[in-house]
Each structure stands twice: as C-alpha cells, then as structure tokens.
Amino acid sequence: MADEPLVLGIETSCDETGVGIVRGHTLLADAIASSVDEHARFGGVVPEVASRAHLEAMVPTIQRALKDAGVAASDLDGIAVTAGPGLAGALLVGVSAAKAYAYALGKPLYGVNHLASHICVDQLEHGALPEPTMALLVSGGHSSLLLAPDITADVRPLGSTIDDAAGEAFDKIARVLNLGFPGGPVIDRIARDGDPDAIAFPRGLTGPRDAAYDFSFSGLKTAVARWIEAKRAAGEEVPVADVSASFQEAVADVLTRKAVRACKDEGVDHLMIGGGVAANSRLRAMAERRCEDAGITLRVPRPKLCTDNGAMVAALGAEMVARGRSASAWDLSADSSLPVTDPHVPAPAPHSHDHVHELSRKNLYA
Amino acid sequence: MLLLALDTATPAVTVALHDGAEVLAETAEVDARRHGELLLPAVDRTLRTAGVELGAVTEIVVGVGPGPYTGLRVGLVTAATFGAALNVPVHGLCTLDGIAYAAGRAGLTGPFVVATDARRKEVYWARYDDPLTRVTDPAVDHPADLTERPGVAGLPAVGAGALLYPDAFATVPPGMPEHQSAGALASVAAGKLARGEELLPDRPLYLRRPDAQVPANYKVVTPK
C-alpha cells in the first residue's frame, strides 16, 4: 500500500554496514557491505577495523539501497538507525550518518534498538507480529529470550546469557578445531556429516534450580575444548564432524528447550527466532519439531534477514512511524549498552528540549 | 559560493559557514567525548545564526585530521552524507592547516610547529614555514623525539599538543589557538578554491594502524 511509511534504516552495530529500505511490511532494499574478511585473520571482530570500514562503506551503501529500491530520497517518511546496543565506535558512524541524512532531507530521525529490530524484521517475512511476540535472539553478540507485547514500546527481557553469546561459542569451537572465523556457518556445514549423539556435551543451566530462561555457554565451550585437547594429547585424530554435530546439538537443545518453555509458561502460541545463529540449520530443524509438538507457530526469517542488516532497522522505524512514536533529537547518542527495554530513543519531552528538531525542519521547508 | 566547514579532529566540535569572502557564522564547543551528540545541533545553530538553509550550501569542507579516530569519523561521515544528500562536493583539508591559519591571524609569522594531542603520550604535528605553508606531512610522534629533530627543535609551537608537553615545546607564544576553528578551516579552503588549488579527498588521516593482534596460539584457516 502506497500510504504505508517508507523508511530507510541504517545498521552499524558490529561489522556489517547495512542500509535497508522498507514500505510498511514490504522489503524494498537490503544493501550490505561487510568487513568480515578483514576480521578473519584476527579471529574476531576488531572494533577499530569495523569502524573504519563503516566510514568507507556508508555513503555507497545508502546509494545502493536507494537504487535497489527504486525510490527517491525525498520520498522517504523517516530515517531509522541503530542507536544501540553494539560497538560504540561502530554505532557512532551510523548514528552520525543517519542524523546528517535526516537533517539534510528534512525527515524525522528514529534511533532504534538493535534487538527490537531483530524481532521486527520478521514483519517483512511473515507479516504483522502477533502481540505479544515471544522472541529468541541468538548471535555472536546476544542470546536473549524476550517477550514483546508491543515492539515499538514494550519489550521485556525474560532471560539472557550469563556469560558468552551462543555465536561466540561457535567461533571459539571453530577456533579450537582450526576452522577459521566466523565459526557458525562452517560448523553447521561440517556437522551435517557428523553424529549429534556421538559425544554427550553438557547442557548449561538446565538443572531444576537453574534460572529457567537464562543461558550459559562458557561451560560447554570449555568442555568441548578439553575433549578435543584430550584427543590430541592422546595422539588420536579428532573426529571434527562428530564434535561439531554434538556441540551444535547441545546449543540447539538448550536454546529451543528454554524458548518453548517460555512460550508455554507465558501462554504465547508462537515463537520468533532471530540473530545470526538463527541461520543454523540444526537450530531451525529442532525448533520446528519442538514447536510443532507443543502447538506453537514458529516464525524464522530467511537467513539474510536474521544476520545484522539495515532492513531490520527500517522495519522497526516504519513501525515507529505507523504508530506515531516520537522522533529522536539531533543530539541522539550512540549507546553501546542501550537497554533492551528501550525499543527506541525518543526526544526528551517538549518542555525540556530546545526544539532544535522542529525549528530546523521548518527552516528547511521555508 | 556558500561553504559549510566542519571539524571534529580535536576536542573542539566546530562548524562554520563561509561565503567566499568572509565567515558568516561559526560555532565551537569543546568536549572531547561528545562529538557525536554535539555536531548536528552545532550545524543547525550555525545555519540559523547565518539565516541560511542547508540546501543553499554549495561546497563542504571537512577536517580530515590527524586526530583521535572516533571523534574524527563523526565529522567525516557527516560531511560525506551531507554531500551525498545535497549533491555537492566534499573537500578534505588537514586539520593542522586550520590551526596554523588561526595562529597566523593571532600574529604568528613562522616558521613554527602545530601540535595536537594524539593521546598515548604522543602528538600529531607538522611544520609550517608560514601560516599558509605546511612543509612536512602530518605525523605522529613522542614529543621527546622532536626535541632534537633538525628543522623542528626550538621552533615556536602552537596547539594543545604543544601546551601539553612544555619540555618538548619550549616556546608557545601567548594568545595562540589551542584547538581547531572551523572558521579558520573554511578560510583556508575558500582561499585554495579561489586560487584553483586542489584540496584533499574527504578521507581520514589515521597515521596509525588499528590496534589488533593476530592470535598466535592457533593456526588460522580462512573459510572460503
């Protein structure tokens, strides 16, 4: 529908420079420039390398998104940007660009939450989010269970990792197995030839007294590394496929078990899974089976929308516009630890702010 | 010509408008930790002071450093994005050149050194024969290493880097600029453009590699 909000979203919280354009729930463009190859030899994302790459890629990626979408910048209804959480210096490049773009075009600016964006992106795939939505977000940076009665205004954390993110565990195990960085895709591929029941790796925080919705992957990581090192010390060959499959099984088991339990406990009859680890084939398969058994509808966007991208930011921005949420101020901060409970960062209430936003726009249209 | 100048390579967040003849408006706020928050409101304030819309700007000039990277990038990405949105050229200029020009306006003739704080006990610096003539590439060094450098040692020095290390920079004339002024940067740029001189591309002068260690304890095989 032509009267749905047309929004451009900018995402620079980690190593992907993403610019997406959506109209309401329709994806029009999803342009990405990744610096992942520059980080590979360091075995992890190097913040300064990521920030430098964002600066270089920013304007070309915006222009590519506009071209892909076939829309003019002047037709946009707003500019959305990841205000946090993420790497501080990386976020700052995107936030600064979004401000400049919004100001130059005379459009409202929406600083939005990266985690809420990961949930909202599913509107581009499966239509309007049910309310409330139960979401499992798993990536190299986050592992959270979130309940979202209103993705633009009310997101509640039920649980999260108490140590490493799920994706970090994949990277670490890939490193121990000499499989390179990032670890997720390569372990997924190699695990297809392995036996998931070959080795019984521990399931963290699944005891009767453990926090029902929190995760822990540090113990699993150490257990797998020790198992591999013991094999090596004994001069035996490491069964890489079996180790990958058994490790992946342990991660998928804990994630899906807790997510399904949260749905049952909260009386929510569907589950959304997002974040880079949602691209994992075993996690998807196990979630499908367990959700079906429990009568829960599973919503997982296609892999490209699960990893960090600009379309997810645009999707949440469009929802902000559609629901009439307040725009952000021109002094919007990049907040590396923006709480998940803040889906966006509205300008302070009118009596306490200096009307910079309104004045400048009037100025531009004069 | 209506030139918008901005620079975030020093603790100052500074913006100016220049019409080719003179500076129409200028703002500067010093806060080394809030470049991201301060820049856009400063642009807005500068434009309103001059009574001009952003859409009327015909050229953009940005200080490309050297300077601490996180703040430096705020100015560069803002300038580049304005340039793309307005479809106007974006020029780069060495940040130290603006400080040298301002030192000239404050009465310094030359030769002299401009030095800014590079953190980690180092300075970004360059030597000038006069306020418009830089004769070395900008560099980053420990101040102590400059005290015996031929052609540099003993010269008057200006900028926060000179004030920070009096042992290395003995002569800091009074009344000299400490941080960047976008008005000075705009004046240098307007002069160069009028003379048909080439400016720099709008790319950062980092001068240091990113801090990153290749882990040594395992063999890396990049997946392809």
Ligand SMILES: [Zn+2]
């Ligand atoms: Zn993410």
